[in-house]
Amino acid sequence: MSAIDARDAITRAHREEWARVVASLTRRFGDLDIAEEAAAEAFAAAVERWADDGVPPHPGGWLTTTANRKAIDRIRREAKRTDKHKEAQALYDDDPPEPIGAIEDERLRLIFTCCHPALAMEARMALTLRLVGGLTMPEIARAFLVQEDAMGRRITRAKAKIKAARIPYRVPSAEDLPARVSGVLAVLFLVFNEGYLATGPDTDPVRPNLTAEAIRLTRLIRTLLPDNGEVTGLLALMLLIEARRAARFSVNGEPVPLDRQDRTAWDAALIAEGHRLVRERLAAGEAPGRYQVLAAINAVHTSADDARDTDWSQIVALYDQLVRLDPSPIVALNRAVAIAGLDGAEVALAAVVRLEGKLAGYRAxxxxRADLLRRLGRNLEARTAYTAAIELGGNSAETAFLTRRRDELG
Incomplete structure (x- = not known):
C-alpha cells in the first residue's frame, strides 16, 4: 500500500472512528486530554503501520486497542503512586465491559453521557458535537455563529470544568435521561443541519450520512421517551425537511429555493409520517416547544401542492409563537421571510434591516436581504448584498447560486 492510500484509509477511519475512540477513552480514563492525545498518537501510528502492512480487517478495533495502549503508557509515565500503575495495568489487560444501562445504541449512549447537566447547555452541545458528533471545529463554530478560536476556548473551558469538578463520565440510567434530553436534541439538530446544508467550502452541499444518522438516533430516543413532545417534534421536523432533499438541488448542483422546487419529487412517505407526528402532538393538548412549532411550520409548507397555495398567515402565526419560545435573531430572520410571503418584500425588508447589528457576520x-432587494427592483443594493453574502464563505454550491443571482442583475 502506498503512503497516499494509507492516508486515504486513515481519513475514512478518522471520520468513522475518531469520535467513538475519544469518547470511549474518556469514559475509561476520566480525562479528555489523555483521550484526545492517545487517539491522535494511535492515528499517527496507523499512518506508518498501514502503509507497510495494509489496512487491518477491523481498523476501528486496531485504533481503539492502540489508543488504549497509548493512554496507559502516558498514565504510567505520569503516575507517581503504585496504585496508579496497577489501575492502568488492569485497564490494559482486562477491561470489563461497561453496563449498557437504559440505552443500547453505542453512539446515542455516548451523546447522553457527554450531555452532562452540570455543564452549561452551550458547552455540553459544543463538546458533544466535537467528541461524538464528528463535526470539525470550524463546523461547530459556524453552527454557533462565533469565531473558530472562540469556540475552541469554550470547549477547552468545558474540559477544564469536567476535570476540576470531577464530573463522572458514566453511562446514564433511565432516570438520567429527562434531565439530559434537551442537550441531546440540540446536538442532533445541529448535526442534522450540517448534513442538510453543509457549511464548509470543501464539502458536498448535502451530507446524507449526517441527516440519516440524526434521524436514526432521534427515532431511538422516541422509543425511550415516547411521551416527550419535543422528541416527537424534532423527529417530525427532520422527516419533513429530509423529504424535500431530492428537489433541493438542480442538475448543475445549485440549490433550488423552496418556492421553485418540484414538489412531485418530495418523499410522500416521509411527509405523511411527519404530518402524523405533528397531529399526534396537537392532539396531546400540551403547550408546544421549539421543535414542535418548527415541525408545524414545515407541515404547513409541505401541505401545499403549489407554492402559491402556501398558507403564509398560518406560518407567520407559528413564527410569532416561536419567537416567544426562542427570541433569537435567526428566528426573527426566518419570520421575516414568512412576512414576505404574507405582506410583501418591502415589509419583510424593514424587518430584516433591523437585524443587521446582530447578524452582520451571518451569510443567510x-x-x-439581497433577495428582497432584488424583488423590489433595487438591483444595485441587491448586488452589494449578494457580494457580502458571497464573501462570508460557505459551501461551493451555495456560492455558485448567489454569484449567478448577483450576475443576473447586470
Whole structure:
C-alpha cells in the first residue's frame, strides 16, 4: 500500500472512528486530554503501520486497542503512586465491559453521557458535537455563529470544568435521561443541519450520512421517551425537511429555493409520517416547544401542492409563537421571510434591516436581504448584498447560486 492510500484509509477511519475512540477513552480514563492525545498518537501510528502492512480487517478495533495502549503508557509515565500503575495495568489487560444501562445504541449512549447537566447547555452541545458528533471545529463554530478560536476556548473551558469538578463520565440510567434530553436534541439538530446544508467550502452541499444518522438516533430516543413532545417534534421536523432533499438541488448542483422546487419529487412517505407526528402532538393538548412549532411550520409548507397555495398567515402565526419560545435573531430572520410571503418584500425588508447589528457576520442575513432587494427592483443594493453574502464563505454550491443571482442583475 502506498503512503497516499494509507492516508486515504486513515481519513475514512478518522471520520468513522475518531469520535467513538475519544469518547470511549474518556469514559475509561476520566480525562479528555489523555483521550484526545492517545487517539491522535494511535492515528499517527496507523499512518506508518498501514502503509507497510495494509489496512487491518477491523481498523476501528486496531485504533481503539492502540489508543488504549497509548493512554496507559502516558498514565504510567505520569503516575507517581503504585496504585496508579496497577489501575492502568488492569485497564490494559482486562477491561470489563461497561453496563449498557437504559440505552443500547453505542453512539446515542455516548451523546447522553457527554450531555452532562452540570455543564452549561452551550458547552455540553459544543463538546458533544466535537467528541461524538464528528463535526470539525470550524463546523461547530459556524453552527454557533462565533469565531473558530472562540469556540475552541469554550470547549477547552468545558474540559477544564469536567476535570476540576470531577464530573463522572458514566453511562446514564433511565432516570438520567429527562434531565439530559434537551442537550441531546440540540446536538442532533445541529448535526442534522450540517448534513442538510453543509457549511464548509470543501464539502458536498448535502451530507446524507449526517441527516440519516440524526434521524436514526432521534427515532431511538422516541422509543425511550415516547411521551416527550419535543422528541416527537424534532423527529417530525427532520422527516419533513429530509423529504424535500431530492428537489433541493438542480442538475448543475445549485440549490433550488423552496418556492421553485418540484414538489412531485418530495418523499410522500416521509411527509405523511411527519404530518402524523405533528397531529399526534396537537392532539396531546400540551403547550408546544421549539421543535414542535418548527415541525408545524414545515407541515404547513409541505401541505401545499403549489407554492402559491402556501398558507403564509398560518406560518407567520407559528413564527410569532416561536419567537416567544426562542427570541433569537435567526428566528426573527426566518419570520421575516414568512412576512414576505404574507405582506410583501418591502415589509419583510424593514424587518430584516433591523437585524443587521446582530447578524452582520451571518451569510443567510445578507442573502435574504439581497433577495428582497432584488424583488423590489433595487438591483444595485441587491448586488452589494449578494457580494457580502458571497464573501462570508460557505459551501461551493451555495456560492455558485448567489454569484449567478448577483450576475443576473447586470
Amino acid at each position: 442575513y445578507h442573502a435574504t
